[in-house]
Amino acid sequence: MTNKHKPMHGTAKAAGCSHARLGNFCKLFPDLPSWADDCGGVSQCDAEAMAAALGGPGGLMHDAGNSSGDSGIPAGYTFFSQFVDHDITLDTTSNLHGAPQTNSAINELPNLRSASLDLDCIYGLGPEAMPFMYDQTQPGRMLTGSEVDGIANPLDVPRNEEGRALIGDPRNDENIFVSQLQLLFLRFHNKRMIGANFEEAQLDCRFHYQHIVLYDLLKRVCDPDIYDFAVPKIEFNAGQEAEDRDYPFCNIVDHCHRICMPVEFSVAAYRFGHTMVRSAYPANEEYPVIELFDERFGTLGFGQVPPELTIDWRYLLEVERCHPYAKSKALDHLLADELIRMPDPVVGRNAPANDRSLAFRNLLRGYALALPSGQAVAQALQAKGYPITAISSDQIRDIPGWDCATEGLSCDPAVHTPLFFYLMREAAVLGEGNHLGPVASAILMEVFGTMLVNCDTFLKDSHWAPDPCVAKWGGLTLADIVRYVDA
Numbered sequence: 001m002t003n004k005h006k007p008m009h010g011t012a013k014a015a016g017c018s019h020a021r022l023g024n025f026c027k028l029f030p031d032l033p034s035w036a037d038d039c040g041g042v043s044q045c046d047a048e049a050m051a052a053a054l055g056g057p058g059g060l061m062h063d064a065g066n067s068s069g070d071s072g073i074p075a076g077y078t079f080f081s082q083f084v085d086h087d088i089t090l091d092t093t094s095n096l097h098g099a100p101q102t103n104s105a106i107n108e109l110p111n112l113r114s115a116s117l118d119l120d121c122i123y124g125l126g127p128e129a130m131p132f133m134y135d136q137t138q139p140g141r142m143l144t145g146s147e148v149d150g151i152a153n154p155l156d157v158p159r160n161e162e163g164r165a166l167i168g169d170p171r172n173d174e175n176i177f178v179s180q181l182q183l184l185f186l187r188f189h190n191k192r193m194i195g196a197n198f199e200e201a202q203l204d205c206r207f208h209y210q211h212i213v214l215y216d217l218l219k220r221v222c223d224p225d226i227y228d229f230a231v232p233k234i235e236f237n238a239g240q241e242a243e244d245r246d247y248p249f250c251n252i253v254d255h256c257h258r259i260c261m262p263v264e265f266s267v268a269a270y271r272f273g274h275t276m277v278r279s280a281y282p283a284n285e286e287y288p289v290i291e292l293f294d295e296r297f298g299t300l301g302f303g304q305v306p307p308e309l310t311i312d313w314r315y316l317l318e319v320e321r322c323h324p325y326a327k328s329k330a331l332d333h334l335l336a337d338e339l340i341r342m343p344d345p346v347v348g349r350n351a352p353a354n355d356r357s358l359a360f361r362n363l364l365r366g367y368a369l370a371l372p373s374g375q376a377v378a379q380a381l382q383a384k385g386y387p388i389t390a391i392s393s394d395q396i397r398d399i400p401g402w403d404c405a406t407e408g409l410s411c412d413p414a415v416h417t418p419l420f421f422y423l424m425r426e427a428a429v430l431g432e433g434n435h436l437g438p439v440a441s442a443i444l445m446e447v448f449g450t451m452l453v454n455c456d457t458f459l460k461d462s463h464w465a466p467d468p469c470v471a472k473w474g475g476l477t478l479a480d481i482v483r484y485v486d487a
């Protein structure tokens with residue numbers, strides 16, 4: 001039973017991995033020139049033109065005709081990868097339409113999430129600092145359920161009267177699928193509270209979650225050669241003292257032991273999920289096709305999940321054998337129409353057409369944060385020892401409409417390729433739409449590897465293994481959490 005006399009601190013204990021000690025942004029490769037420098041200098045106007053040609057409405061990345069196929073990855077992982085993003089990175093300070101930042105300015109940018117897989121998007125700063133997310137009648141339990149305008153939905157995240165979610169990261173209410181995933185983890189925590197105190201349940205949830213990130217999510221989305229290269233190194237180095245570690249190769253831990261968030265990851269590689277998003281999904285048996293932002297239900301982001309749209313995860317994950325489920329969109333350079341025309345609640349009422357496109361934003365943010373080109377990062381990772389095959393300029397430009405779209409740009413994007421675009425092309429060319437290519441995968445393994453090796457993670461606890469009552473089908477997957485919570 002819950003011990004009411006135990007303290008209920010909500011933060012991780014490892015130095016530098018705690019929400020109480022947030023880090024900043026930084027670069028994985030601070031010595032590489034930016035893409036704009038590689039091009040001999042690119043003005044703000046020319047950068048906007050490049051971002052519009054590739055990523056704007058009607059640009060090369062706009063999947064206007066819904067022509068991109070499926071990957072083999074269950075659609076639920078799209079929203080789980082978004083959920084993980086919201087656990088580890090949040091930039092509210094950089095200027096989308098700003099001039100390229102210097103390395104020292106980037107090092108000063110605060111990351112408002114702890115880069116540590118500690119589920120701060122669930123726990124916030126803990127029950128003492130953020131009591132409004134916690135059940136005051138049952139200490140240690142997270143609140144669930146909403147009532148807005150007289151409509152009750154017990155299977156929703158908690159909300160205030162205006163319908164705004166009372167959760168650790170507001171972005172986990174940006175669409176109803178990620179919002180329902182937030183609910184899933186709130187319910188998972190509450191179920192793990194039975195027979196445990198808050199800190200035990202919190203640690204247990206974090207460990208299960210970290211295990212799923214390393215052995216389920218990353219295995220599905222990464223290039224298999226890079227994954228197999230990195231995972232044994234992560235497992236081994238987690239058991240070593242800091243001075244004896246030889247992996248990850250890049251050092252993104254500062255002298256205060258805080259992990260900084262590399263912009264190559266947050267502005268390019270870990271935005272891979274944007275290509276996995278579809279414009280429409282099944283919600284449940286009654287609503288097998290709803291739009292990501294569906295005007296019929298007013299679900300344009302940041303509002304109550306209507307009770308009839310409660311997500312049945314069997315339609316998005318392999319929860320039951322033989323139950324059909326949707327797959328994520330192929331990983332390629334195309335982004336779904338819903339993401340090229342994002343609604344007001346996500347981008348603001350007065351946003352111009354280009355700013356409504358996530359592809360445009362990713363590319364322009366990459367310019368503003370002085371990301372290196374894809375080619376430069378591929379070479380730098382090769383030099384570190386990763387088994388990287390780079391893609392050629394011909395492979396990058398092998399897209400219908402390339403010549404017309406890129407005509408007149410000041411720098412040929414097939415020769416010097418903005419990092420996000422390069423990574424999406426390598427997923428299409430080398431990953432054949434089923435997973436990321438080697439460069440994106442190596443960036444992911446470097447950054448997740450740093451978190452898993454440096455923080456208090458399940459890898460540091462040789463006695464810990466997933467609870468067999470959760471992982472009933474063998475290896476622990478996201479679907480196990482659904483089965484366990486719904487049992």
Ligand code: HEM
Binds near residue numbers: 090096265266274358
């Ligand atoms: C489901 C629909 C999604 C929408 C509407 C969405 C929307 C957005 C928006 C508007 C931004 C800010 C862009 C900028 O101004 O630079 C953003 C950032 C980001 N997104 Fe998504 N996103 C979605 C899914 C995902 C997924 C599936 C992933 C996972 C891989 C992801 C990863 C990221 C990351 C890493 C950032 C940068 C976060 C930061 O450092 O502040 N997103 N997204």
